[in-house]
Amino acid sequence: MAIFLTFIIWPALRGIYISFFDSTDGRTFTFVGTANYKAIIGDPTAIEVAKATATYVVFYVLIATTLAMFFAIVVNEQKFAKGFFRAVLFLPVMLSPVVVGLIWNDVLDRKVGPLNALLEAVGGGSPGWLIEPKLGMIAVIFVGVWVHLGFYSIILLAGLQGIDRSLLEAASMDGATRGQIIRLIILPLLKPTTLVIIILATIHGFQSFDFIYTLTGGGPFGATTLIVQYIYDHAFQVPIQYGLGSAAGVILFMVIFAFTALNFLLGRKRDAI
Amino acid sequence: MKMQSLRSKIAIGLSVVLSAGLVATGLPSAHADTSGLQPTSAQLSAWKGKEITYYFYNDSQAELDITKAQIADFQKLTGATVKLDVIPFTSLDTQLQARIAAGNAPDVARLNNPGLYQSVSLNLETYLGRKYVEEFLKGSTFQVTDPKTKKLIGVPYDLSMNGPIINVDQFKKAGVAIPTSWNWTQLIAAAKKVQAANGTEYAFAMDKSGHRFSTVLSQFNSYMVDKNQRNVLPQSKTRAIKALKLITDLYKADSAPKDLWIGSGTKYASPVAVFVGQQVPVFFSGNFNLATLDSTAKFNFQVVPNPKELNGGGWPGGKFLTAFNTSKTPDLSAYFLHYLADKAQMEQMDKGAFWLPTRNDLVGSGMKYPKRAADMDVYLADTASTPAAAYGIQSVPTLTGLIYNYLRDLMTDVMGGKITAAQAIDKQIAWIDEKLATLKK
Numbered sequence: 001m002a003i004f005l006t007f008i009i010w011p012a013l014r015g016i017y018i019s020f021f022d023s024t025d026g027r028t029f030t031f032v033g034t035a036n037y038k039a040i041i042g043d044p045t046a047i048e049v050a051k052a053t054a055t056y057v058v059f060y061v062l063i064a065t066t067l068a069m070f071f072a073i074v075v076n077e078q079k080f081a082k083g084f085f086r087a088v089l090f091l092p093v094m095l096s097p098v099v100v101g102l103i104w105n106d107v108l109d110r111k112v113g114p115l116n117a118l119l120e121a122v123g124g125g126s127p128g129w130l131i132e133p134k135l136g137m138i139a140v141i142f143v144g145v146w147v148h149l150g151f152y153s154i155i156l157l158a159g160l161q162g163i164d165r166s167l168l169e170a171a172s173m174d175g176a177t178r179g180q181i182i183r184l185i186i187l188p189l190l191k192p193t194t195l196v197i198i199i200l201a202t203i204h205g206f207q208s209f210d211f212i213y214t215l216t217g218g219g220p221f222g223a224t225t226l227i228v229q230y231i232y233d234h235a236f237q238v239p240i241q242y243g244l245g246s247a248a249g250v251i252l253f254m255v256i257f258a259f260t261a262l263n264f265l266l267g268r269k270r271d272a273i
Numbered sequence: 274m275k276m277q278s279l280r281s282k283i284a285i286g287l288s289v290v291l292s293a294g295l296v297a298t299g300l301p302s303a304h305a306d307t308s309g310l311q312p313t314s315a316q317l318s319a320w321k322g323k324e325i326t327y328y329f330y331n332d333s334q335a336e337l338d339i340t341k342a343q344i345a346d347f348q349k350l351t352g353a354t355v356k357l358d359v360i361p362f363t364s365l366d367t368q369l370q371a372r373i374a375a376g377n378a379p380d381v382a383r384l385n386n387p388g389l390y391q392s393v394s395l396n397l398e399t400y401l402g403r404k405y406v407e408e409f410l411k412g413s414t415f416q417v418t419d420p421k422t423k424k425l426i427g428v429p430y431d432l433s434m435n436g437p438i439i440n441v442d443q444f445k446k447a448g449v450a451i452p453t454s455w456n457w458t459q460l461i462a463a464a465k466k467v468q469a470a471n472g473t474e475y476a477f478a479m480d481k482s483g484h485r486f487s488t489v490l491s492q493f494n495s496y497m498v499d500k501n502q503r504n505v506l507p508q509s510k511t512r513a514i515k516a517l518k519l520i521t522d523l524y525k526a527d528s529a530p531k532d533l534w535i536g537s538g539t540k541y542a543s544p545v546a547v548f549v550g551q552q553v554p555v556f557f558s559g560n561f562n563l564a565t566l567d568s569t570a571k572f573n574f575q576v577v578p579n580p581k582e583l584n585g586g587g588w589p590g591g592k593f594l595t596a597f598n599t600s601k602t603p604d605l606s607a608y609f610l611h612y613l614a615d616k617a618q619m620e621q622m623d624k625g626a627f628w629l630p631t632r633n634d635l636v637g638s639g640m641k642y643p644k645r646a647a648d649m650d651v652y653l654a655d656t657a658s659t660p661a662a663a664y665g666i667q668s669v670p671t672l673t674g675l676i677y678n679y680l681r682d683l684m685t686d687v688m689g690g691k692i693t694a695a696q697a698i699d700k701q702i703a704w705i706d707e708k709l710a711t712l713k714k
Contacts, residue, residue, distance in 0.1 A: 025392070026374020110532045111474050112552070130536030131689070217538020221689055225538070233539070236367045238389060238674060242374070 012253070019247035024240050036247035045222070046230065046248075053226045056141060057205035064145045064201045065194065068152035073182065075153065076160045086157075090150035097147065101214025104143045105130070108215075130216055133223030140212050140224045147211060148204055152197045159193030160186065195267040202259050206252060227252050310401070310615075312351060312608060320605050321352035325380035327609070328369060330362045333564030335626040343618050350612075353605055363541055366674075378597045380606040381613075387417050387427045387593040388670025394419075394426035395596040400607035401425075409614075413631040415667040417593050426595065428614045431622075432629035433590030434652040434659075435488040435559045437580075438566065441573040443471045443554040457492070457519055457580045460555065465528065467554040476528040478544035479520065479557040481537060483677030486684065488557075488588035489516045491663045492580060497676055497705055499665040502712070504705045510698055512583070518694040521687040529553075535685055539678075548574075559590065560652045563627035563645060576648035579655050586659030587652075589667075591631070629656065672708050679704050 019036055021029040040046045075085055092100065107113050108129035116126045129139045163186065171181050187194075209228035212218070218225035218233075225233075227248065235245025312320070327344070331337045337359065344355045358379060360368055366386060372378055373393055384390065396419070397405060406414055406425045410432070417427030437460065444451055447470030449463050461477065468476035479485050490496065493516040495509035506513060523529040530553070533542050548556035549569050556562075566574055579587045594614055596606040612618060616634050623630050624643055629652060630636050642649045666673055683697040692700070 026370070105536070111530075128532065130532050136536075213538075213540075216536060217540040217542075219538030219685070220535045221686065221691060222538075236371060238366050238370065238386075240370055240374075 015246045015249050018243055019250050021243045023242040026240070026242055029243075032243065036241075036244045037251075039244060040248055040251065045225075048222055049225055049227055049230045052137070052223060053206065055137060056144070056208065056224075056226055057202060059141045060144050060205040060208070061198060061201040063141065064148055064152055065197050067145060067149055068156055068197060069187075069190075069194070071149065071153040072156035072160055073186070076157055086154070089153055092147050093150045095147070097210035098214050100143065100147055101211040104139070104211075105215050108139055131220045133220050136216050136220045136223045140208075140216060143211060143215060144205070144208055148201070152201065155197060155200075156190065156193055159190050163189050191267070195263060199260050199263050202263065203256055206256050206259075227255075310608075310611060316604060316608075317352060320602065322354075323602050323605060324354040324356055325600065325602060325606050325609060326356045326358055328358050328360060328372075328379035328382035330360045330365050330383060332362070332561040333626055334568065335564040336622070339622050339625045340613075343613060343621070347609060347612050351605070351608070353602075353609075355609065373597075373599075376599075378599045380600040380602070381594060381596045381610050383430060384427070384593050384595055385590070386670075386674040387595050388673060390595055390597070391419055391426060391671065393597050393599065395598045395600065395603055395607060396422070397425045397428070397596065397607055397610070400604050401611055405611070408633060409631050410633060410636060412589070412664050412667075413591060415664065416591065416670045416673070417595065420670070427593045428610060429591050429631035430594045430614060430619075430628075431561070431592040432631050432656065433559055433561060433592065434629060434656050435485055435557070435587040435590065436576060436578070436652060436655050438548070438556045438558060438562070438574055438576050440467075440548070440551060440554045440556075441575050443467050443473065443551065443572075446471055447554075451575065452577050454578055455580050456582055457489070460580045461519075461523065461528075464555040468528070471551075471554065473552050473554060475530050475547065475553040477523050477555045477557065478530050478533075478547050478553040480544065480559075481534045481540075481542040481681060483680035483684070484588065484590060485557060485559070486517075486520060486680065487663075487666070487677065488579065489520055491586070491588055491660060492516070492582045492584050494583035494660075496662050496665055497680075497701070498669055498672075498709070499662065500668045502668050502709060504702065504709055505665070506698065506702045506705060510702070513698045513701075514694045517684065517687065517697055521684055521694060524688040525690070531688060535689055539682055539685075541681075559587075560627055560629055560649070561592075563648060564625075567627070567645060576645075576651045578651055584660050585655070586657075586663070587655040588663055589656070589659060592628075629653065669709070669712060672712065675708065676705060 018029070020031060020033060022032045022036070023029045071089060075082065075089065078085060095103075107115050110116055110126050110128045110131065113129075115129070120126055127135055129135045167185060168181055171185055176184070206226075207228055208226055209232065212224055212226065213229060213232075216224045218229045231245050231248045231252065234241045234248060329340060331340070341357065344357060348354060365384070366389060369379075369382060369384075370389070373390070378393060382390075387394070394417075406418075409429050413429035413432060414425065417425060417429065419426050439451070441451065444463075444467055447467040449467050449470075452459070452463065455463070464476035467473070487497070490513055493509070493512040495506065495513040495516060497504065497506045499505045520529075524531045524534055530544050530547055533544050533547065543558070543562070544553065544556065545558065545562055545565060547553050549566065551572060560576075563576070579585060594610045596603065596610050600606040614632070616632060619630060619632055620635055620640070622628055623635065623640055627642065627645060627649060629649075630640055640649065640653075666676065669676075680701055683692070683700055686692045687694050687697050
């Protein structure tokens with residue numbers, strides 16, 4: 001409890017407090033009221049960042065959850081080399097996000113990257129993954145999903161293995177098709193686990209920063225600058241604005257809190273029905 | 274013999290230019306010497322067992338190796354311990370600002386933007402004497418002189434000079450003569466010819482840096498801030514647009530690594546790996562990359578003179594040593610800084626890491642580099658022919674880095690077709706005006 005209070009609650013409260021001050025050096029603070037919040041709302045860059053973050057989170061959560069479900073089902077029904085495939089799926093989770101960004105930066109290089117070499121070989125041209133704003137967003141969503149997919153899949157796999165096999169066998173004996181088993185038995189029974197995945201993916205999506213920073217640096221032209229980088233840029237890059245960075249952090253906290261609460265509420269409502 | 278004479282001339286020229294170009298420093302010209310400064314027995318007994326932290330970044334492995342060796346010697350000399358914190362260049366200021374804010378400032382730091390730390394820097398004159406400043410080239414101390422008190426709050430550690438480095442093997446294969454003097458039209462034509470002959474991905478690459486691009490501006494006789502803290506970019510706007518267009522057109526046309534520049538967002542990026550990978554024959558960088566290239570390049574390379582348009586020469590930069598006023602042992606910190614910047618240690622570092630000296634005694638005697646002497650002579654010659662106006666921007670040390678970064682990001686927008694070169698220069702002018710106004714408040 002003491003650790004939780006010291007390292008989580010106190011810094012969070014301190015962050016909220018600092019968001020009402022202006023400080024360019026972290027040592028002297030001037031009270032500015034809600035000026036930092038007003039500055040963020042009136043900042044066109046912040047609007048662009050909000051749009052980019054929303055785009056990233058929506059696609060990231062959708063794709064990551066869908067693919068994680070797919071891979072969990074595939075791996076669960078696999079008959080051979082189960083351990084190997086699970087390890088391969090989980091491997092990106094163990095990589096440092098910074099390394100992930102650097103690796104994909106090389107892979108996605110327009111002129112000398114292996115992906116474009118492959119695409120060129122099949123007549124797919126040389127897309128500028130890191131210099132075209134839309135492609136940049138696609139690239140960071142893809143890499144974000146790639147990094148966390150194994151983690152989500154393993155959680156869903158645990159949920160799948162908790163389903164009583166006799167239910168599936170009974171449905172099969174009653175003539176249910178594979179699609180019907182998945183749609184009418186597996187997915188409903190996995191709903192609580194899926195909800196956890198959606199909440200985790202939403203939080204991960206909003207908090208994505210490290211691999212994006214090394215992959216695109218927030219570029220091209222700010223297209224992949226998400227809210228955490230906005231906080232980082234204002235709080236730690238010269239010219240430092242600790243108050244503004246803290247205010248952006250508070251906004252991020254409120255957004256994540258609202259989405260998490262909404263997910264829980266919708267989950268409960270569905271359960272009640 | 275001839276080479277020695279050339280070096281002496283360059284050294285004298287360098288001193289003259291730096292001194293003449295920076296009369297604004299207003300520092301005394303009489304020479305002093307603290308090279309014999311030794312700790313007293315009282316200091317030695319007080320320092321024994323004490324620890325100081327040295328916040329350090331390096332451009333090459335050689336710099337790190339030499340620093341570690343010098344620290345080992347310093348520890349033997351003083352009985353104190355120096356904890357070396359090696360920081361990546363890209364997060365140098367970010368981490369340091371956070372550490373200072375958290376009350377965890379190091380004792381000594383190697384910086385490239387010392388103006389940001391004026392308020393927390395240690396007044397070195399208290400510990401090293403008023404005349405210590407006179408051991409360094411006048412112009413080189415501009416950024417480490419407190420604008421209000423005129424006291425020395427750091428020392429110049431490396432002069433730094435920008436300029437092109439070429440892949441000699443690729444030039445030879447293309448039948449293009451190694452340039453001894455050229456302008457930008459000739460540089461670009463040569464680079465494209467070498468690119469075509471060798472099938473390299475690019476013709477030209479420049480560090481993603483407003484500082485590096487300022488070299489081109491200077492060659493077109495365009496400057497942003499003068500020694501009196503005035504925005505002088507409007508006076509050379511047409512030339513600035515021309516220079517900006519020259520470089521950004523290379524990136525737009527894929528003759529330069531656009532992915533590296535645009536694809537790294539708002540971060541600094543260096544195409545050193547592109548050059549080492551022989552993907553580009555002309556690399557516009559500076560002497561700080563020479564040690565890395567010397568140890569990693571598997572081909573012959575050479576430093577060539579900066580292109581000359583209206584002006585020749587390069588663009589001054591520099592690395593600095595600063596001690597912080599929060600140090601618990603300020604005298605030890607000041608002495609460590611003095612030790613690193615004394616004649617013997619600086620000479621060792623300059624020779625081993627291809628740095629340019631900032632000390633009058635080393636410049637006066639002419640540095641004799643054991644390796645790549647011809648390359649270093651090019652940098653020294655370019656330093657000597659750099660116009661005095663190029664040092665003007667150092668009159669606003671708290672803004673220097675910001676001005677460069679804003680320009681760099683505008684260049685990114687021009688490369689991406691978001692704005693024109695003319696719009697970029699207009700924005701830069703307006704932005705400098707705004708920042709200079711805040712400075713005067």
